[in-house]
Amino acid sequence: MSGGHSHNDSQIDSGSRHNDSHKHKDKYKDKEHKHKDHKKDKEREKSKYSNSEHRDSSDKKHRDKDKERLKLKDGSSDKQKDKHKEKKKEERSFDGKPKKEKENGFESPFIKSEPENDDFYHSPKHEKSLKRERDDDDAEFKPKKIKTEESEKKAKKRKQEDEDIKPKKKTKDKKGEAATDGKKKGKKEPEEKWKWWEEERYTDGVKWKFLEHKGPVFAPPYEPIPSNVKFYYDGKHMKLSPGAEEVATFFAKMLDHEYTTKDIFRKNFFKDWRKEMTSEEKSKISDLNKCDFSEMSEYFKAQSEARKAMTKEEKQKIKEENERMLQEYGFCVMDNHKERIANFRIEPPGLFRGRGDHPKMGMLKRRIRPEDIIINCSKDSKHPKPPPGTKWKEVRHDNKVTWLVSWTENIQGSIKYIMLNPSSRIKGEKDWQKYETARRLKKCVDRIRAQYREDWKSKEMRIRQRAVALYFIDKLALRAGNEKEEGETADTVGCCSLRVEHLTLHQEMDGQEYVVEFDFLGKDSIRYYNKVPVEKRVFKNLQLFMEDKEPEDDLFDRLNTSILNKHLQELMDGLTAKVFRTYNASITLQQQLNELTTSEDNVPAKILSYNRANRAVAILCNHQRAPPKTFEKSMLNLQTKIDAKKEQLADAKRELKSAKADAKVRRDEKSKKAVESKKKAVQRIEEQLMKLEVQATDREENKQIALGTSKLNYLDPRISVAWCKKFGVPIEKIYNKTQREKFAWAIDMAEKDYEF
DNA sequence: CGAGTGACTTAGAAATGTTAGC
DNA sequence: GCTAACATTTCTAAGTCACTCG
Numbered sequence: 072m073s074g075g076h077s078h079n080d081s082q083i084d085s086g087s088r089h090n091d092s093h094k095h096k097d098k099y100k101d102k103e104h105k106h107k108d109h110k111k112d113k114e115r116e117k118s119k120y121s122n123s124e125h126r127d128s129s130d131k132k133h134r135d136k137d138k139e140r141l142k143l144k145d146g147s148s149d150k151q152k153d154k155h156k157e158k159k160k161e162e163r164s165f166d167g168k169p170k171k172e173k174e175n176g177f178e179s180p181f182i183k184s185e186p187e188n189d190d191f192y193h194s195p196k197h198e199k200s201l202k203r204e205r206d207d208d209d210a211e212f213k214p215k216k217i218k219t220e221e222s223e224k225k226a227k228k229r230k231q232e233d234e235d236i237k238p239k240k241k242t243k244d245k246k247g248e249a250a251t252d253g254k255k256k257g258k259k260e261p262e263e264k265w266k267w268w269e270e271e272r273y274t275d276g277v278k279w280k281f282l283e284h285k286g287p288v289f290a291p292p293y294e295p296i297p298s299n300v301k302f303y304y305d306g307k308h309m310k311l312s313p314g315a316e317e318v319a320t321f322f323a324k325m326l327d328h329e330y331t332t333k334d335i336f337r338k339n340f341f342k343d344w345r346k347e348m349t350s351e352e353k354s355k356i357s358d359l360n361k362c363d364f365s366e367m368s369e370y371f372k373a374q375s376e377a378r379k380a381m382t383k384e385e386k387q388k389i390k391e392e393n394e395r396m397l398q399e400y401g402f403c404v405m406d407n408h409k410e411r412i413a414n415f416r417i418e419p420p421g422l423f424r425g426r427g428d429h430p431k432m433g434m435l436k437r438r439i440r441p442e443d444i445i446i447n448c449s450k451d452s453k454h455p456k457p458p459p460g461t462k463w464k465e466v467r468h469d470n471k472v473t474w475l476v477s478w479t480e481n482i483q484g485s486i487k488y489i490m491l492n493p494s495s496r497i498k499g500e501k502d503w504q505k506y507e508t509a510r511r512l513k514k515c516v517d518r519i520r521a522q523y524r525e526d527w528k529s530k531e532m533r534i535r536q537r538a539v540a541l542y543f544i545d546k547l548a549l550r551a552g553n554e555k556e557e558g559e560t561a562d563t564v565g566c567c568s569l570r571v572e573h574l575t576l577h578q579e580m581d582g583q584e585y586v587v588e589f590d591f592l593g594k595d596s597i598r599y600y601n602k603v604p605v606e607k608r609v610f611k612n613l614q615l616f617m618e619d620k621e622p623e624d625d626l627f628d629r630l631n632t633s634i635l636n637k638h639l640q641e642l643m644d645g646l647t648a649k650v651f652r653t654y655n656a657s658i659t660l661q662q663q664l665n666e667l668t669t670s671e672d673n674v675p676a677k678i679l680s681y682n683r684a685n686r687a688v689a690i691l692c693n694h695q696r697a698p699p700k701t702f703e704k705s706m707l708n709l710q711t712k713i714d715a716k717k718e719q720l721a722d723a724k725r726e727l728k729s730a731k732a733d734a735k736v737r738r739d740e741k742s743k744k745a746v747e748s749k750k751k752a753v754q755r756i757e758e759q760l761m762k763l764e765v766q767a768t769d770r771e772e773n774k775q776i777a778l779g780t781s782k783l784n785y786l787d788p789r790i791s792v793a794w795c796k797k798f799g800v801p802i803e804k805i806y807n808k809t810q811r812e813k814f815a816w817a818i819d820m821a822e823k824d825y826e827f
Numbered sequence: 828c829g830a831g832t833g834a835c836t837t838a839g840a841a842a843t844g845t846t847a848g849c
Numbered sequence: 850g851c852t853a854a855c856a857t858t859t860c861t862a863a864g865t866c867a868c869t870c871g
Contacts, residue, residue: 413859414859414860414861416859416860418860418861423862424840424861424862425862425863426838426839426840426862426863429862472833472834472835473834473835474834474835477833477834480861482862483862483863484832485832485833485862485863486832486833486834487861488833488834488835490834490835498835498836501835501836502836505836550837550864550865551864551865551866552864552865553864553865553866555863555864560862560863561863563863563864565864565865593864594837594838594862594863594864595837595838595839595840595862595863595864596863597838597839631829632865632866633828633829633866633867636865636866636867647865647866647867648865648866649836649837649864649865649866694838694839695839696839696840697839697840699855701853701854701855704854705853705854705855708853708854777838777839779838779839780837780838780839783837783838784836784837784838785837807856807857808857809857809858
């Protein structure tokens, strides 16, 4: 990031943030009805405010949309094409490989056009076809094949691998590696690991040429509860039909959860439950409050206790069974490589748990059957078999998508997928590409910032709004903020969907001018609360945007994510709102690491620095967590340990002193040695104490902040890898096993001088 | 355009596994 | 060995964004 645009410190000062979403939600509760007609509001606003002039123009209320539309047309767009081309060549990855940012846009299915590839998997002779092109310039739909000695070798290597398709050293790893973690072991990758990042990529929207898998694992069938576990209605025992009973158990299992006390949850549950009842049950059971699930609840608690109390052997058996399932269903073959599947189990039926004030919480999530399932695989693969006596909904062979299995979920009607693990080629490439796009933004961010600052002065309202929104997205790392269907989901917003009620303007606050106070619920109903000093021009614009609006009106009434992203696309190929989050997160990490790391520090201190840098990012991105339930207690425990250690240190020092005195008097070898060993002891204890104190600081600072999300999704792993190499910190201290698998590409390729 | 949808990434909570300290 | 604390994994909801269709 260059001058003039640094993230304000208050961002990094957690003091101004709260994770107090409860209160907050209440605050908005009564307003819910108000913005029901959101879309209409927007329309109304538009015609009301469609002026592109300043607020003092007297006739602003009557400027109309059509005028604006005209402007829109003659105004900006379509240099797009040239820019597009211009930029395409611009970026090559640091390893010298040509790079592509866009994968889609080519229609014809690849497989058909290259019949020689059809038997690709079965006859690994066709090594050529393995190569994938990384450069998409002018990509005719047939990718070029660059043949080099290097890739020839690789192809051979691949061939070997195929012969013995084994998951990459799975089980042994678990114990072996986990146990030695943090000790020696180090970055040594097992020999057979496939380095997909050294190969060419598909460039024409084709995601794979061969895909074979075993299909999903279905949820286990419902097991009726024993007949001595009773359900009571209005105090009287009632034997439920299996269907009704199953749904009842879903509720019983959640009885201890706050959800079941919420009105909407209960209402939705009861409505859906009744649908599963026999007509007889339906006529009897008319009030949820008269239902007594407590025996069921107790039964399940007992069950889980029993599970905990199982013997080692029993547990081992279960573990083995899980492992067997994993081996059978947890992997697929994609283009000659065995790859791990992320979620091969179908989501079991249950009660929908939305986040925040979700209008659909408590609804029944129905059981998924084979008839609901679409299978995606290669034509020439061994198709997965549906369970006996059932059929798949469909089997298709679409190699333009990455999923293996899909079904439509009944709560929102959206599609769910089974896809590959983050360590897979297909996910890894995409991830890598994401960071490359962010790095390209780094190169032109100054230009873009200059532009939006200029646009704050535009005479067109829509441009000003766009520019202010972009400023927020850049400075505060806000999400884009798509509009959502009213009443279908919790009321949450992002940048473009902010409403007037989410901002408070303060001409002056705490000695700072032009402060904007944000208070809204974002993704997952996590509260975003922040007070930000902004530039005068932004402030004035906000006043203008808010003028004559109701609290529930849209702040940016002439803007949405589609308009914004179209604009961004013109500024840089592949640029969208979320790229700013990635860019700002990664650049912040890099800066913070530079600032905070001291080469003389020991490893724990360096790790603290790393965590602090990571934390700065998490704060920027507003990644919060509920403070762990045991937080206070564990903090107290730690303090006790520290005190004890201090005590111990004092003792050791006393002993050292007396040993010294002793040595002075006796002047013999033995007492000298004693002094030495006491000295060592003191040192050791001091080190231990420091370690504990560092730990305490780290934990305290982390109370409500979740580091995982940014580490996994926003921080270019090569920054962390380079940092580890540069400062001699073992990579295992930063990334656990799963993370190392996901970031294998970065660990392999980043050197200590890597710069984001 | 604008609504709807499909595919994919990002997200925090809950479940489960591991470890350290008694 | 037991258990509480902590770390990791799993789960699936909730976003983003491109595309299609009328």
